Amino acid sequence: MSGKSFAVIGLGQFGMTLAKELANADYDVLAIDDKDENIQEIADTVTYAVRADVREPGILKSLGVQNVDVAIIAVAENMEASITATMQVKDLGVPLVLAKAMNSLHGRILEKIGADQVIYPERSMGIRVARNFTASGFEDVFELSTEFSMAEFRIPGEWVGKSLSEIRLREQHHINLVAVKHGDSVNVNLNPAEKLEAGCILVAVGKNEDLNKFRKPL
Structure with a gap:
């Protein structure tokens, strides 16, 4: 294995699938979501799963997101949470930040605040x-x-x-x-x-x- 570690923030269908696939490939995965049912569904699969509101200042640092190699922001449906989480992980110095976008405008915003790659899942x-x-x-x-x-x-x-x-x-x-x-x-x-x-x-x-x-x- 490459030894890479991932944080997946947001466990909708896209984030949940991605986190499970990474975990099944034997990567270390920190999964974060604000819904208890999503955390319960994935808790036995990933390395660590935690319920948290990413809009809360300093929350990602307290969870150790600064220690991962790749952060994937998958909370596109909530633009405030998407932008806040992207800014937080960039400020924490995560080497590679991928962020899911709902549309081209959202994607341009994410690029401007520092996302290394914007993901359009359907595309x-x-x-x-x-x-x-x-x-x-x-x-x-x-x-x-x-x-x-x-x-x-x-x-x-x-x-x-x-x-x-x-x-x-x-x-x-x-x-x-x-x-x-x-x-x-x-x-x-x-x-x-x-x-x-x-x-x-x-x-x-x-x-x-x-x-x-x-x-x-x-």
Whole structure:
């Protein structure tokens, strides 16, 4: 793993999905929302989940958001909370701040107050679907940030019958295998000595530049 840690602020459908995917990929995730039911839903999945109103001065600092590598502001429906949270995390010096916008005007405001990247989920989903069709070799792609993604791809023929320790995926290809799928079965407790079977789907996390090498046959 890259060792990156994330704060996801706002657990609507977009924030909830993103936080769960990051946590399932074994990243440290701090999830923040002002609704108890959302915190209860995700508490057992992420590293730390807390109920808080991000409009409260100093609240994000008290929760340790300054210690994460990436902050994702997903409270777009409440523009006041969106802007306040973005300003707070920028003031705390978080290296990468991504903020969800409802529209272009909202996005321009977020850029002006320092968001490193503005996210338009509906637009991004359209791009993701298009990429999935054009990315031969990938069964699915989920962008974690501008630099890292999670991708599913069919096992290359030359890997069939070999173990993870023999393939040395991390050492030779700089990506981390997080799961192996056989039909509807998903194995996340990987045994380095277990032989990989023909037809299985590998789920890996890594830098986009490294994962892109798997879009074409090895």
